[in-house]
Amino acid sequence: MRAAIALALVLAAAAAGAGEVRAPATFLSPDLRALQDDPSRHPGWLWVDSGEAHWRAPPAGGRPSCQGCHGDIGGMRGVATRYPQVADDGRLLNLEGRIETCRSRHQQAPAFGYESEPLLSLTAAVALQSRGLPTAVATDGPAASFVAEGRRLFETRMGQLNLSCAQCHEANVGRRLRGDVISSGIGTGFPAYRLEWNTMGSLHRRLRACSLGVRATQFSLGSPEYLALELYLAARAQGLPIEAPGLRR
Amino acid sequence: MRIVLAAVALLGLAAAAAGQEVAPFVVSGDGIAAPLGGLAGSAERGGRIVRNRETANCLICHTIPDPAEAFMGEVGPPLAGVGARLTPGQIRLRLIDPTLANPDAVMPAYHRVAGLAHVDARWRGRPVLSAQDIEDVVAYLSALKE
Structure with missing residues (x-):
């Protein structure tokens, strides 16, 4: 019985996708994915x-x-x-x-x-010019401390809703929040044309929307916090293809 | 004079309320048995709070047994039957601050202001839900027996 419970817990963790980082395109609907891939229709x-x-x-x-x-x-x-x-x-x-x-x-x-x-x-x-090429950021040497700071931010619970990036974008990837599927939180598609914005926007603008969503202080565009977070997201995306300019809901 | 004194007393009460946005409570086991502030909850109001997208927004993560609701979330457990699985006190504790029962809980604390990082200035010092809101939601969820 105990073994069965342990196995169930392991399976549950696997189903939650802990550790697996998926390319953003894999979360798009077939229609949006086709749009992202078609320069003649992609507004970006x-x-x-x-x-x-x-x-x-x-x-x-x-x-x-x-x-x-x-x-x-x-x-x-x-x-x-x-x-x-x-x-x-x-x-x-x-x-x-x-x-x-x-x-x-x-x-x-x-x-x-x-x-x-x-x-x-x-x-x-x-x-x-890098579309389709694998993400290959340096994470060692002088970059190491920035990666560590980005990871710290990613894992810190923030805001009135007390949520870290990791709690959604690592522990609950693939589950639904209302009608939206939670992605791996990867920035390889930015700058992206976001339908909600009706325009092109940077990754930092997108991060500000996430901060607002958990009712946390929004860091400035280009701030050291979002830069470190951007590097950590890229480190998580290592090897995944650049999708920019992306198309997002 | 009496009117002025009454007004001053009212102002004092308002100030006390503003400085104490979070009601005191006592944890026993994994529950909080006594209603916050001794308030009585209304299941009908609670049902509206649960469905409200601007405040609690419970349905971003949970489902309720209501065919009129589309696009409910699946991050948290379904709430159908929660009133049979948990006592009102256990539900109350999980609404006030689920990390009291499980430090790694994903669910936000709906009646807590201390120990939160980088809270937006518009929300700082304010819980997501008031003591009355919490009691209303406890009443609604406790009635979800199946």
Whole structure:
């Protein structure tokens, strides 16, 4: 009897999907998955087109365009799989942060600003070059402490509803919250066009919505907290394909 | 003068209520036998609270035996028959703070303000449900015998 109970508990843990991290696309309905895979119908491609135009356009002031230094945007293949990463100066940068840094340092142009249309567009266009390639972030060396901080946040109960990310996105993956299936909480599809927003948005905007959902303080877009969390999510997604620009409910 | 004194007394009561959003309770075993604040619960009000998406939102995780409700969740156990499985005191404890019975419980604490991290300023110091709400939900769930 005791053995039977123990076995049932083990099976229950397996059914809850503890430990298994699934690609976000596997949680999409067949219709949304087809939409995500079809550039002619995916509204996010409006941002991709705009991002490619930004890539080629030199900023004011005579400095080179992105293309002037990096060449065709196709040369960015694989780059998004390695972000967030720790820069030479010790800062943790995601793809948005890398683009902004490049823009201010090499183009001597004012930053676009988090969640601005040009930054979402450029990020989407650059990330697209890695679509289908496996996530491959560095988690050792200078990244290790950021990964640990991200994990701590992921596992900390927060807000008036006292929930951690892990309690839903690890322990209850695949179960239903009302009509929604709980995903593994992976950011490989961002920036993503979210139907609820009716526009393109960053992973940090999505994380702010989660914080609000558990009635917790929302960290700022680009904050150290969400950057560390983004790296931890990428570490959990290691080997899973980049889906950006994603399509989400 | 008497009216002024009465007004001051009323203000004092209001301030006391604001400073004490969470009612005191005594845990015995895995239950809280006495109703919060000695309040009587209404199963009818409790049923409305359980279905309310803006406050308790119980049905995001649980099902109730009500064919009119679509898209109920499956993170928590079904609530059908909960009144036969648990005493009112056990239900009360699990609503007030399920971590009193199980430290790893996923379910939020609906009548607790202490020991919570990063609570949004709009909700800080306020429990999700009032003492009256808790008693109403206890009454509703205790009546779900099958």
